[in-house]
Amino acid sequence: MQTTLVLSSTAVLAVWCIYRLLQVGSRDPRMPKGPPTVPILGNLLQLPLTGIHKKFRDWAEEYGGVYSLKFGPNNAIVLCDRKAVHELLDKKGILYSDRPHTYVGSLMTQGDHMVVSSLDTLTREKRKVATHNFSPKMLQERAAHIQDAETTVLLLDFLDNPKDFYTHVRRVTASIANILIFGQRGATYDSFWGRCVYDALDRFGEALEPGANPPVDEFPFLRFWPTRWAGWKQRAFSAGRAMDKIWSTALETVEKRRSIGDVRECIADRLIDEYNEKGYPFSRHAFMMLLGEMCEGGAETTSSSMLTMILAITKYSEVQRKARLQIDAVSPLWSDFKDIPYVNAIVKEGMRWRPVISSGLPHKNKEDDYYEGMLIPKDSTIFLPVWALNNWDAQGFSDPEIYNPDRYINHPKLANDYAGSADYKDRDKFSAYLLVYPLIDA
Numbered sequence: 001m002q003t004t005l006v007l008s009s010t011a012v013l014a015v016w017c018i019y020r021l022l023q024v025g026s027r028d029p030r031m032p033k034g035p036p037t038v039p040i041l042g043n044l045l046q047l048p049l050t051g052i053h054k055k056f057r058d059w060a061e062e063y064g065g066v067y068s069l070k071f072g073p074n075n076a077i078v079l080c081d082r083k084a085v086h087e088l089l090d091k092k093g094i095l096y097s098d099r100p101h102t103y104v105g106s107l108m109t110q111g112d113h114m115v116v117s118s119l120d121t122l123t124r125e126k127r128k129v130a131t132h133n134f135s136p137k138m139l140q141e142r143a144a145h146i147q148d149a150e151t152t153v154l155l156l157d158f159l160d161n162p163k164d165f166y167t168h169v170r171r172v173t174a175s176i177a178n179i180l181i182f183g184q185r186g187a188t189y190d191s192f193w194g195r196c197v198y199d200a201l202d203r204f205g206e207a208l209e210p211g212a213n214p215p216v217d218e219f220p221f222l223r224f225w226p227t228r229w230a231g232w233k234q235r236a237f238s239a240g241r242a243m244d245k246i247w248s249t250a251l252e253t254v255e256k257r258r259s260i261g262d263v264r265e266c267i268a269d270r271l272i273d274e275y276n277e278k279g280y281p282f283s284r285h286a287f288m289m290l291l292g293e294m295c296e297g298g299a300e301t302t303s304s305s306m307l308t309m310i311l312a313i314t315k316y317s318e319v320q321r322k323a324r325l326q327i328d329a330v331s332p333l334w335s336d337f338k339d340i341p342y343v344n345a346i347v348k349e350g351m352r353w354r355p356v357i358s359s360g361l362p363h364k365n366k367e368d369d370y371y372e373g374m375l376i377p378k379d380s381t382i383f384l385p386v387w388a389l390n391n392w393d394a395q396g397f398s399d400p401e402i403y404n405p406d407r408y409i410n411h412p413k414l415a416n417d418y419a420g421s422a423d424y425k426d427r428d429k430f431s432a433y434l435l436v437y438p439l440i441d442a
């Protein structure tokens, strides 16, 4: 009798465990719709290794502008709808400005990188530094003359050696970032300051490449995989060491020059002075990473955008002709930018057509929330698929694959000026970027 009771309880427990296990990966019916899931893995197997930005739009066409995905037990919500981005990210920024923690990211950066870390006190402090130093006012005051000087060199480089246009563009944005941040110019692409940021980002990108790691954030037991048999962990550690070497060399160079009395007008020097006086709010590692992160944020995004513009105006020669007419009528310096609205439209259209961070950087919500009756569970990964948002007819872009700067001709001001508008429809569509930019509302 007792044996039968034990056997039947064990059977009930086993059935219950199997039932619960099979529930992993399935969607809460209160959440937005989304592609069908399979037990345990959810939608993980449907994620393409490349071209996820297009997949985000395909799913939006099928399931609507707000839909959900399951990554194992974890929830993801995709906001491919400008109104939803505005209602959630913009109006409830405090709830949505966190980032999902990534295990591989923390192995690599020791938790000292804004892009892959949760919004703790350290990250808040770092965002404050970045927001302050890269505010439109600061850029106007401190960056404009540096940009004017460096772009003049760029034009000369194009004339002297047009074949190497790719490295000229990469050098110029790295150099501008390094002057602003470290007070150090990258005179050539092969110099430390001309390419350190690309070397760091190559390693960072390699370690986090889609498909490069097992789904450790979804199934945390994978963390116990011994490092000596986990090539993915070794890659993360090695990338971390390479990045540390680059950013510590950068900081040490600044310290060495300061030690001989050469103090410069740049972010690193200003922060060192400030922190020497009132104390460092974070460790040395976090500080050097912060300087590196700002450089990473500023250099490759801008060089890739510029290279996109070059591609676009090469392909669309009429656009190039119209731009040249405007440019030939001015110097051109940053102070002339307001007088060349067509060039402004070229930049915005390039960022719509081929956005640099095509799927955005994911956010996380820290509490349960509802949007139009749909549940957005606490700790969901929130995707803002920048390419899909800007390349979908349903979001107001007809013939989105065509590069056409005239789309922005009625928005001659900087995107930042429109991003502040209370009515999201009144913004130029490029500000879908700015709409979600934590640097603005941090």
Ligand code: HEM
Pocket (backbone or CB within 6 Å): 099, 114, 115, 127, 130, 134, 293, 294, 295, 297, 298, 299, 301, 302, 305, 356, 357, 360, 361, 384, 386, 433, 436, 437, 438, 439
């Ligand atoms: C063409 C230029 C740029 C593009 C396309 C771009 C794009 C983006 C995007 C899509 C994000 C994610 C926003 C979000 O949270 O949803 C981001 C974050 C960030 N950007 Fe930019 N960016 C550009 C230039 C810059 C510059 C010049 C800096 C200079 C410091 C910068 C620093 C950062 C930082 C630090 C973050 C992360 C903030 C955080 O995680 O809290 N970016 N960028």
